[in-house]
Amino acid sequence: MNGTIAKLALQALLGRRRFFLLLAFPVLLIGLVALVTALVDGEAAYEVLPNLGYPLILPLVAILAASSVLGPEVDDGSIVYLLSKPVNRYGIAFSKWLVALGATLAAGALPILVAALVTGDSTRATALFVGAVVAGTAYSALFLAISAVTRHAVIASLMFVLIWESLLGNLFSGIAWLSIGQWGLRIGHEISAELPDPANLGYAIVVSLAVTVVGVWFAGDRLRSFSLRGED
Amino acid sequence: MSTLVLDSASRWFGNVVAVNDVSLTIGPGVTGLLGPNGAGKTTLMAMMSGFLAPSAGHVTLDGKPVWRNTETYRQIGLVPERELSFGYLTGRQFVRANADLHRLPDASAATERILQVVDMVEPASRRLDTYSKGMRQRIKIAAALVHDPAVLLLDEPFNGVDPRQRMHLMDLLRRLGDEGRTVLFSSHILEEVERLARHIEVVVSGRHAASGDFGAIRRLMTDRPVQYAVQSSDNRTLAAALMAQESVRAVSLLGDHLDVQVGDLGRFAVDLPGLARQHDVTLFELSPSDESLESVFAYLVAR
Numbered sequence: 461m462n463g464t465i466a467k468l469a470l471q472a473l474l475g476r477r478r479f480f481l482l483l484a485f486p487v488l489l490i491g492l493v494a495l496v497t498a499l500v501d502g503e504a505a506y507e508v509l510p511n512l513g514y515p516l517i518l519p520l521v522a523i524l525a526a527s528s529v530l531g532p533e534v535d536d537g538s539i540v541y542l543l544s545k546p547v548n549r550y551g552i553a554f555s556k557w558l559v560a561l562g563a564t565l566a567a568g569a570l571p572i573l574v575a576a577l578v579t580g581d582s583t584r585a586t587a588l589f590v591g592a593v594v595a596g597t598a599y600s601a602l603f604l605a606i607s608a609v610t611r612h613a614v615i616a617s618l619m620f621v622l623i624w625e626s627l628l629g630n631l632f633s634g635i636a637w638l639s640i641g642q643w644g645l646r647i648g649h650e651i652s653a654e655l656p657d658p659a660n661l662g663y664a665i666v667v668s669l670a671v672t673v674v675g676v677w678f679a680g681d682r683l684r685s686f687s688l689r690g691e692d
Numbered sequence: 693m694s695t696l697v698l699d700s701a702s703r704w705f706g707n708v709v710a711v712n713d714v715s716l717t718i719g720p721g722v723t724g725l726l727g728p729n730g731a732g733k734t735t736l737m738a739m740m741s742g743f744l745a746p747s748a749g750h751v752t753l754d755g756k757p758v759w760r761n762t763e764t765y766r767q768i769g770l771v772p773e774r775e776l777s778f779g780y781l782t783g784r785q786f787v788r789a790n791a792d793l794h795r796l797p798d799a800s801a802a803t804e805r806i807l808q809v810v811d812m813v814e815p816a817s818r819r820l821d822t823y824s825k826g827m828r829q830r831i832k833i834a835a836a837l838v839h840d841p842a843v844l845l846l847d848e849p850f851n852g853v854d855p856r857q858r859m860h861l862m863d864l865l866r867r868l869g870d871e872g873r874t875v876l877f878s879s880h881i882l883e884e885v886e887r888l889a890r891h892i893e894v895v896v897s898g899r900h901a902a903s904g905d906f907g908a909i910r911r912l913m914t915d916r917p918v919q920y921a922v923q924s925s926d927n928r929t930l931a932a933a934l935m936a937q938e939s940v941r942a943v944s945l946l947g948d949h950l951d952v953q954v955g956d957l958g959r960f961a962v963d964l965p966g967l968a969r970q971h972d973v974t975l976f977e978l979s980p981s982d983e984s985l986e987s988v989f990a991y992l993v994a995r
Contacts, residue, residue: 463792464789465793468789471780471781472780475780532777536774536775536777537774538774538775538776538777538778540743540770541772541776541835542793544741544743544765544768544769544772544836545765545793545794546764546765546766546794547793684762686743687738687744687745688738688741688744688774689705
């Protein structure tokens with residue numbers, strides 16, 4: 461953990477226009493859920509969460525956060541200003557991940573908890589929140605790793621979420637074994653049986669942890685081998 | 693005192709060879725890395741600063757490889773050509789962040805000291821995105837120098853900097869070289885390199901073309917054969933007269949003009965008007981046909 465890197469990452473996150481997008485998601489989600497609760501009832505409003513809030517807004521927030529703390533610097537090469545220092549590369553990746561994680565939890569998981577509480581059942585809300593924390597943790601590490609390898613990190617991450625997890629995940633139940641969102645739900649299932657039970661609990665815990673650790677480690681390793689190419 | 697050594701270093705990207713078997717030793721003092729655009733200067737700089745692995749050969753600083761060696765940055769200060777994208781920081785915050793990343797014992801004092809060295813104390817509380825090109829360049833140098841490194845690498849530091857600021861930067865680099873630091877900067881402008889560096893390394897098309905004292909390099913560049921295109925009232929008569937001159941190596945008649953290859957530039961310039969008058973030929977046009985920097989460099993490579 462490096463305080464200076466974390467501070468710079470936080471400034472990069474707050475100092476860009478993307479920040480307002482990051483802020484818009486939770487406001488929209490809570491607003492929508494509150495509106496449906498007021499117009500129909502809590503049960504109908506809750507449906508927004510497993511169908512929109514959890515599978516879409518949470519990973520989108522994670523993509524925005526992870527790509528904001530690392531993406532632009534890698535894209536324009538200005539990360540050399542941080543890397544031309546005797547600072548451990550894994551420490552840089554870890555510090556940046558912590559900032560991305562904080563943003564994902566604050567703008568992704570926390571609003572899901574608030575929205576779920578608005579709909580009533582607090583056990584169900586806690587379960588979904590725990591699932592969102594687990595998934596948000598793994599998502600932010602995975603998207604950080606993607607940001608460290610490709611300039612098209614946002615597109616690649618979106619493809620993973622939209623095509624792999626959402627589209628194919630709905631068609632083939634087996635994809636639950638390779639879907640971060642489903643692992644989170646499985647862990648939340650332990651608290652409330654209203655959440656689905658798509659995979660084995662032990663497996664869900666181990667792979668969530670593995671994706672997080674390997675993602676951050678991989679981002680650090682890519683930074684160790686960061687190459688500066690000429691303009692041509 | 694630190695020495696940067698490239699030992700038969702090469703770097704290729706797919707089929708494109710960017711740096712081809714370059715061996716260099718860069719010691720204390722100011723060294724200029726001269727070459728036309730696209731010659732591989734940035735690739736060389738990237739290899740020397742540990743931001744590119746050599747495809748073959750070795751790049752070492754005081755005997756230790758620089759690639760994937762985080763510790764070398766204690767000795768190296770790097771000023772990349774890359775623009776700063778930390779526009780939301782003030783100059784002072786940016787330099788201070790660099791000092792903090794080096795974990796300097798008194799980061800605040802080091803920041804103020806180096807801001808003074810680059811003469812940026814007054815604008816240091818303004819945001820980076822309000823700076824002129826020369827100011828950004830100086831703040832980049834301050835950030836690279838804040839930990840008092842033995843080696844300073846600068847990639848095209850004078851690009852886009854106005855003449856007054858350039859003078860100021862040159863004085864600064866000269867002073868750093870005199871202090872016994874190893875200062876290496878790249879440039880594609882001979883005059884720029886000549887004014888600052890005692891020692892010059894020339895790269896062309898990824899190859900190490902020449903190395904030495906600036907006087908020697910200058911001589912190599914000006915004593916080369918030069919081509920002129922000449923138009924006159926009687927090209928054939930002039931060609932015959934020119935061919936008799938020692939300073940001329942070859943003359944060819946090409947349509948409406950003469951192509952003259954000159955061995956001794958000075959002699960040729962002095963003799964030509966007299967020669968024309970003597971043979972009653974009027975000169976319409978005399979122009980060097982290969983004065984571009986690229987042709988100067990091409991000559992050095994072919995030599």
